[in-house]
Amino acid sequence: MWTAGSIVWLDDCDAATAGIGGKAAGLGEMLSLGLRVPPGFVITQAAYDSFVAEADLQRPLAELAAAGTEPQACHAAAAAVRELIQSTPVPELLAADIHNAYDLLCHTCGRDGLGVAVRSSASTEDLPGASFAGQQDTYLGVRRDALLDAVRRCWASLFSERAVAYRSQMGYPLVDVSTAVVVQKLVSARTSGVMFTINPVTGNPFEIVIEANWGLGETVVSGTVVPDRFVVTKIGGSVNRKLGLKTQAATIGSGGELMIDLPPERQSVPCLEDAEIEELARLGRLMEDHYGEPRDVEWSVDAELPFPESVLLLQMRPVTTTGLHQWHRQPDRSSTDHILDMMISKRFRGTGPHDGDNS
Amino acid sequence: MTLTTGDQSTNYSVVPGFEFDEKRDLAQAPYWFLDATHSVPPWTPMFGWFWTQFCRHGMQYGADALSLPTVRGWDWRFREGGGYLTVYTVTDPTEISLREERFRQSFRPFLESYDEQWTGFKNEMLGHYARLKQTDPDRASNFELLALLEDTIAVTRRMWEIHMYMMYGVYTVYLLFEDLCKDLLGIDDTSADFHRLLRGYGNKVFEVDRALWQLARDAADADLGACISMGDAQAVISALEESEAGRDWLARFRGLLEEDGWRLQRMAEINLPSWVEDPTTPLQIIRQFLGSGPEFDLDRKREELAAERREAQKAVLTRIQPADREWFSALMSVAERAGAFSEEHNHYLDLYTHAMIRRTVLGIGRRLVAAGTIDEAEDTLFLIPDELRRVTGAPEFHRLQDLVRSRRAEWESWQQKDNPPLLGTLSLDEAVGQLVLSKDPIALKVVVGAMPKVDPEVHADLYGVCGSPGVAEGIARVILDESRLDEVQPGEILVAATTSPSWTSVFAFIKGVVVDRGASLSHAAVVGREYGIPVVMNVFEGTKKLQTGQRIRIDGTNGHVFVIDQA
Numbered sequence: 001m002w003t004a005g006s007i008v009w010l011d012d013c014d015a016a017t018a019g020i021g022g023k024a025a026g027l028g029e030m031l032s033l034g035l036r037v038p039p040g041f042v043i044t045q046a047a048y049d050s051f052v053a054e055a056d057l058q059r060p061l062a063e064l065a066a067a068g069t070e071p072q073a074c075h076a077a078a079a080a081v082r083e084l085i086q087s088t089p090v091p092e093l094l095a096a097d098i099h100n101a102y103d104l105l106c107h108t109c110g111r112d113g114l115g116v117a118v119r120s121s122a123s124t125e126d127l128p129g130a131s132f133a134g135q136q137d138t139y140l141g142v143r144r145d146a147l148l149d150a151v152r153r154c155w156a157s158l159f160s161e162r163a164v165a166y167r168s169q170m171g172y173p174l175v176d177v178s179t180a181v182v183v184q185k186l187v188s189a190r191t192s193g194v195m196f197t198i199n200p201v202t203g204n205p206f207e208i209v210i211e212a213n214w215g216l217g218e219t220v221v222s223g224t225v226v227p228d229r230f231v232v233t234k235i236g237g238s239v240n241r242k243l244g245l246k247t248q249a250a251t252i253g254s255g256g257e258l259m260i261d262l263p264p265e266r267q268s269v270p271c272l273e274d275a276e277i278e279e280l281a282r283l284g285r286l287m288e289d290h291y292g293e294p295r296d297v298e299w300s301v302d303a304e305l306p307f308p309e310s311v312l313l314l315q316m317r318p319v320t321t322t323g324l325h326q327w328h329r330q331p332d333r334s335s336t337d338h339i340l341d342m343m344i345s346k347r348f349r350g351t352g353p354h355d356g357d358n359s
Numbered sequence: 360m361t362l363t364t365g366d367q368s369t370n371y372s373v374v375p376g377f378e379f380d381e382k383r384d385l386a387q388a389p390y391w392f393l394d395a396t397h398s399v400p401p402w403t404p405m406f407g408w409f410w411t412q413f414c415r416h417g418m419q420y421g422a423d424a425l426s427l428p429t430v431r432g433w434d435w436r437f438r439e440g441g442g443y444l445t446v447y448t449v450t451d452p453t454e455i456s457l458r459e460e461r462f463r464q465s466f467r468p469f470l471e472s473y474d475e476q477w478t479g480f481k482n483e484m485l486g487h488y489a490r491l492k493q494t495d496p497d498r499a500s501n502f503e504l505l506a507l508l509e510d511t512i513a514v515t516r517r518m519w520e521i522h523m524y525m526m527y528g529v530y531t532v533y534l535l536f537e538d539l540c541k542d543l544l545g546i547d548d549t550s551a552d553f554h555r556l557l558r559g560y561g562n563k564v565f566e567v568d569r570a571l572w573q574l575a576r577d578a579a580d581a582d583l584g585a586c587i588s589m590g591d592a593q594a595v596i597s598a599l600e601e602s603e604a605g606r607d608w609l610a611r612f613r614g615l616l617e618e619d620g621w622r623l624q625r626m627a628e629i630n631l632p633s634w635v636e637d638p639t640t641p642l643q644i645i646r647q648f649l650g651s652g653p654e655f656d657l658d659r660k661r662e663e664l665a666a667e668r669r670e671a672q673k674a675v676l677t678r679i680q681p682a683d684r685e686w687f688s689a690l691m692s693v694a695e696r697a698g699a700f701s702e703e704h705n706h707y708l709d710l711y712t713h714a715m716i717r718r719t720v721l722g723i724g725r726r727l728v729a730a731g732t733i734d735e736a737e738d739t740l741f742l743i744p745d746e747l748r749r750v751t752g753a754p755e756f757h758r759l760q761d762l763v764r765s766r767r768a769e770w771e772s773w774q775q776k777d778n779p780p781l782l783g784t785l786s787l788d789e790a791v792g793q794l795v796l797s798k799d800p801i802a803l804k805v806v807v808g809a810m811p812k813v814d815p816e817v818h819a820d821l822y823g824v825c826g827s828p829g830v831a832e833g834i835a836r837v838i839l840d841e842s843r844l845d846e847v848q849p850g851e852i853l854v855a856a857t858t859s860p861s862w863t864s865v866f867a868f869i870k871g872v873v874v875d876r877g878a879s880l881s882h883a884a885v886v887g888r889e890y891g892i893p894v895v896m897n898v899f900e901g902t903k904k905l906q907t908g909q910r911i912r913i914d915g916t917n918g919h920v921f922v923i924d925q926a
Contacts, residue, residue, distance in 0.1 A: 198678060202545030205678040206552035206671065234674055235555055235667055293677050327543060328683055335686035336470045339535070340463050347535050348428040348459070348798050 006047035006094055007101045010040050010184070019045040021121030021180040023315060033290055035283055036312050038302075039108060040184030041101045042121065047094055048155055048178050055088040057081065061175045064159070069168050078164045082156040090148050098151065098183075102144055105185065115141040115186040115252065120154035122179035140216070141186055141252040154181045186252065187312055190303035191271040192217035193227060196319055197284045198294040205294065208232040208281045214271050215249030217298050217314070218257060224248060228270050232281040239277055241270060276301055279311045287316060294319040373404040373743060373766075374411045379438035379782065388445040390783040390790035391436060395876040396857050397627035401440020401773040403740040404766055405720055406629045406713075409515055411437045417519025418801070419447075421527045424520075426461035430797040432523070440770065441778035448797040469528040473693050477700070480521045481707050487514045488621070491715050496722020504723050505751050511719040512744060518712040522704060523801075529693070529700045530800035530880060536694035539687075544678060548879050549825040549916055554888045555671040556691065559664030562699040563706045564860045565889070567619045571641055571864065572657050574612055575648035583608055584649050592639045616641065622710035624841040626859030626882075629717040630740050631842070643845040644864040651849065651868060660867075664889065668695075701885045705860045723747055730754035733763055741766035804880040811897055811918055819919035820911075821901055823873070826884030826894030828916040831871035832923070835909045837902055852913060854905045858883040866890040871913045873901045873920055887915070895920055 005019070013020055013028025020028070024042040031037055060080045067073035090098070106114040118139040137157035139150040157163065158179050167174055193212035198205045211227040213219045220227045226244040233239075246267045248259050272280075280299060287295045297316040302309075329338040372378045384391065393399070402410065419432030431447040449455055468476050491514060494507045540556075541547045548554065578587050583605055586598040599605035620634035620641065634641050672691065679687045724736030732754040733739065739747065741763045750757040781787055791810060794802050811822035836851040838844060841861055847853060849868040856875045859882055866872070866886050872894040874883045879896070887894030893915025895901075901920065905911065910923040 199545065203543065203678065204545040204550075204552065205674045206544075206546070206555075233552075235552070235670055288677055289673075292681075327539065328680070329686055335689045336467060337463075338686045339470055339690050340466060342539075343466070343531060343535055344428060344459050344462065346538055347531065348462075349455075 006044055006050070006097050008042045008044055010037065010042065010182075013042060019178075019180065021045065021182075022123055023119065023121035024180055024182050025121075026316065027182065027184075030287075030313060030316070033286060035286065036309065037314065038117070038184040038187055038312055040105060040116070040182060043098060043101075043151060043181040043183065045178040045180045047097075048180070050094060051088075051090060051155065054091045055084065057084055057088075060084055064164070065175045068174075071165075074164060074168065075161065078159045078161060081159045085156040085159070086149075086152050088152075090152065095148055098147060099144065102147055102183065105183070109185050113143055115143060116147070117182075117184050117186045118142050118147070118150040118154060119182050119184075120157055120179045121182045122158065122177070140257055147183070151181050151183075155179060187300040187302045187314070188304045189216045189251075189300040190214070190310075191276075192298070192300040192314075193220040195280055195284050195297045195299060196294065197288040197297075198319060199231070200296075200319065206234050208234060208284050210272070210277060210280055211244075212271050213244070213246050213249060214262060214266060215251045215260075216257065217300065218250040219248060219259075221298070224250075224259075228272065230270075230272065230277050232277060234281075234285060237278070237281070239274070243268070243270060246271065272301070273307075275307060276311055279308050283311070283313060291318065374408050374437040375743075375745070377411045377415075377435065377437050379436040379443055381782075384436055385783055388434070388783070390781060390785045390793055391443040391445050392790065392794070393778050393780045393782075394442040394444055395780065396881065398440065398442040399778070399856055399876070401770070401778065402437075402442070402628060403440075403630050403770060404743055405740045406627070406716075407437050407440060407442070408743045409512075409713075409716060410442060410627065411435050413516045413519040414442075414523075416516055417521075417523035418527075420520045421523030421525075422447075424465060424524050425527055425531075426458045426465045427527060427531070427799075428455050428458040428462055430799045433799075433802075438782070439778060440773040443782055446794055446797040446799050446802060448793070448799075450796075466528065466531075469532060470689060470693060473529075473696060477525065477696075480525065484514075484518060484521065484707055484711070487517065488711055488715060491719070496719065497725065499722075501726065501752055501754070504719075504726060505748065507719050508723060508744060508747055508751070511716055515712055515716060518708050522708045525700065525704060526801055529697045530804050532690065532693045533697040533880065534800050534804065536690055539690070544675060549828060551828040551916075552671065554827065555667050556675060557668070557695040557698055558888050559661060559666075559668040560695065560699045560889075561661065562703040563619075564702045564863055565661070567615075567706070568644070568864045568867075569657055570615050570619070571644050572648045574608070574615070575645045577611075578608060578645065579649060581605075581608060587642065587649065588646055592637065592642055595642055596638075612638070612641075619706075621714040622706065622861060623713050623717065624861055626705060626709060626857075626861075627713075629713050629720070630737070633714040633717060635714070640841065640844070640861055646845070647847075647864065647868060657867065660890070664891070697880060698885045698889065701880050701882065702860060702863070702889075705882070710860065720747075723751055726751065727754050727759070730757075732757045733759050738763040738767075741770060804878050809878060809897065811899075814917075814919075817917075817919055818921075819914075820922045821873070821895075821898040821904060821920035823895040823898035823901075823918040823920065824878070825915055825918050826872070826874065826877070826879060826881070826896035827887035827892060829871075829891070829893035830912070830914050830916070831893050832910070832912040833870040835873075835905045835907060835911045836869075837905055837907045839902060852911055854901050855883070856902050857881070858886070862886075866892065871895075871915065873898055873905065873911075873913060875899055875901050 008020055010027050011031060013024055014032050015025050015029045017025060017028060020042045027037050060077060064077035064081055067077045106112055120137045137154050142150045158177055191212050191214055193210060195210045197208050199207040199209050210230040211220050213225050213227045219225045225246050225248055228244045229242040231240040246262055249262050251258050251260055284297060295316045296319045298314040300312050300314060302312055415435040422430050422432040429449050431449060433444045433446050436443045491510060494503060496504060499507060537548055540553055546553045578584055581604040586605060587595055589595050589598055599609045616635050616638060623629060623633050624631040624640060676684055720739045721736045724739035727733045728736055732750055781790055809824045811824055813822050831852060833850055833852045835854050836847050837854040839856060844862060844865055847865045847869060851869055852871045853869050854873045857877060863886050867890060871892050872883050872887050874896050875898060877883060877896045881896060884894050884896055893913055895913050895915055895918050898920060912921045912923055
């Protein structure tokens with residue numbers, strides 16, 4: 001058994017679990033909804049706290065705190081903290097806990113030397129951008145011998161320039177912060193991509209938009225290639241397919257992520273089967289029903305698992321709605337008054353979308 | 360106009376005071392649109408008199424009662440059987456502001472108590488109709504007939520007040536909802552998703568169709584199918600009278616007609632009988648339901664649409680931030696009533712009132728025939744109320760045959776030519792631009808409609824606008840006259856000048872509809888959406904250019920009609 005509180009399995013997490021950070025809580029909640037995510041565990045904030053307590057971090061942290069909003073000094077102090085975190089050994093007991101958890105994960109997945117994905121799971125205040133698509137603190141294809149190093153890098157990312165500048169700007173505590181780390185089986189990604197449960201371009205809530213490419217999702221998220229695009233109607237379920245320009249794919253090599261060129265015969269066929277599109281759309285609707293708002297999801301299809309277990313969700317977040325402020329009701333107006341306001345300002349006084357084009 | 364026979368050289372107007380006068384009326388307004396939805400083919404004098412007087416009155420009443428900021432209703436003129444309209448647009452900013460202030464109060468009931476309001480009006484009108492029916496024209500004295508005429512006129516005026524107050528209100532809500540959907544959701548009313556949000560509601564016209572469908576099922580169960588499929592209505596009724604089961608069925612059929620059969624075959628004319636007078640149309644509908652087989656289930660179809668609507672509304676609400684969901688839902692719940700209102704108001708308002716006008720006018724007509732004043736009761740359709748007032752007290756002293764003859768000849772000459780779609784000094788596009796300035800929801804959504812966009816790249820044979828989205832291919836069936844609706848075969852595409860609630864039942868069997876004039880809240884569009892079939896509106900010349908038997912493909916979403924092969 002491991003030290004109390006340093007490891008929590010994802011199956012046991014939900015939104016209410018303390019000390020696991022936003023990403024892990026989200027994954028736990030997805031599992032509790034019956035959504036498939038790759039199996040894994042969380043190295044909790046308590047584990048990070050115990051590491052900091054044993055490491056000799058007090059002096060550089062104090063210097064960072066003292067540097068305050070002074071950019072030059074802040075910059076140097078944060079670099080020193082990162083350096084120290086990455087070079088300080090993980091305490092023996094904690095290291096054993098992490099290795100034990102990894103071994104158990106390998107056992108569960110039926111494979112020795114399992115490749116895992118290691119990501120930090122902080123609150124957004126502590127690590128902006130980390131809650132989603134956080135490329136800078138995601139380590140893919142990590143095995144046992146490199147695991148502790150990847151974990152320390154995630155911890156160190158708390159003090160990345162961007163994170164420190166953000167906290168400083170927002171007036172959040174600079175040094176009194178913490179992060180958990182999620183370790184998940186690395187998907188053997190045949191195809192990956194993103195899914196929006198509304199059309200992100202038009203805002204049409206009746207459409208689910210899936211963008212996909214062969215391999216890992218990196219090429220879709222970063223826009224390196226023109227992905228295949230599938231638009232699924234929520235009611236009726238018809239699918240509109242548009243092939244992209246899939247010249248490259250991301251894969252895992254010995255040194256981590258690797259770009260490979262795709263041969264023409266793989267560019268010219270869709271990278272998702274109809275059944276997979278349907279399954280993704282089903283999962284998307286399940287999420288949207290649960291959260292009551294549109295979601296933005298990263299997913300992969302695992303080449304080594306049978307359908308439908310192969311369709312796995314990696315992370316999700318709400319789709320931010322923008323540009324709608326002109327329709328918002330002010331708190332001091334009743335619903336009726338607000339509608340009357342809009343009738344006058346939009347319909348009779350303004351040039352509503354239908355004036356001149358009433359088809 | 361000058362009479363050359365009979366009442367020699369008498370100058371008269373069909374609608375005194377409202378005949379189109381080019382000099383006077385073009386000085387007042389530079390554009391007058393033909394109401395092609397209602398006055399093609401041209402009206403009889405009697406109907407034109409009622410419509411021109413009171414539709415006009417109702418619109419001005421409705422716009423005033425609601426204090427619509429930018430429009431004070433429409434002015435109407437009568438010209439050779441055509442109704443011509445121009446809009447009273449408010450342009451003075453001070454007046455607009457004052458009207459806006461009143462609008463905030465007067466519009467409130469539409470948002471806060473729509474159902475109570477509409478139910479109240481329906482009951483009021485049913486009360487008026489019950490009162491009119493208490494006078495039996497064949498037993499009434501001449502003076503009771505004159506009182507019935509005045510009461511019928513008063514009821515018509517009141518009907519149009521309710522009609523236009525409600526229609527202005529409901530369509531204002533509908534248009535705002537459409538604006539919102541365009542802005543917030545990126546969908547407009549050419550999108551199937553937009554219509555999924557608002558359809559799948561029961562309404563009175565649907566209930567009548569459903570009752571006829573039930574009668575068809577009962578007839579099949581009682582082995583009366585053969586009787587009902589016999590020739591004309593009289594033959595059917597005689598055959599049914601011969602058996603116990605037939606008499607029982609007929610009693611229920613007549614009960615339905617007495618309750619809901621006060622509708623005329625044409626929506627805006629009184630020269631064809633009501634269902635009560637002549638049950639041919641409802642019997643045809645029953646026959647078509649019989650032919651559609653037992654697996655055709657109206658209720659199931661309705662439930663599917665309602666389930667879709669709930670799903671669609673849920674999807675939309677996910678897109679609305681929680682703080683805005685309450686008002687959005689409130690607006691949507693009124694907007695979704697627009698389709699039902701559009702169908703239902705025809706039943707309770709126009710059609711029922713027009714059936715009452717016909718009942719009164721033909722009742723007086725029979726009295727005049729007995730006195731030798733005219734030759735046939737239908738001759739009264741070529742007279743106007745002033746003339747009935749003149750003669751009905753002592754009809755024996757009057758002879759109107761010559762007047763009727765010349766008016767009928769004139770009416771027949773109107774039928775031979777087309778009234779121009781626009782009178783005035785503006786081009787059609789300029790005139791539509793003027794109309795749009797009024798922001799008048801009825802003008803935009805019903806009478807004029809959007810102008811088709813011609814896209815030379817698609818090589819369509821006709822261009823219209825979306826009434827109901829979707830694509831269909833099938834054999835065209837051009838129907839100009841409702842009495843020939845029984846020719847429509849399952850799977851065909853109906854082509855019509857315009858449609859009305861009596862046409863609704865065939866929508867259950869056909870693949871699509873093409874309509875000469877109208878917009879997204881016109882009857883064919885509303886009903887097409889309820890039945891989930893594509894409808895192309897406002898193609899202008901569909902009934903001229905398409906022929907029964909041609910294979911055509913229609914794209915309701917984009918408003919295109921293609922002829923695939925000739926008949």
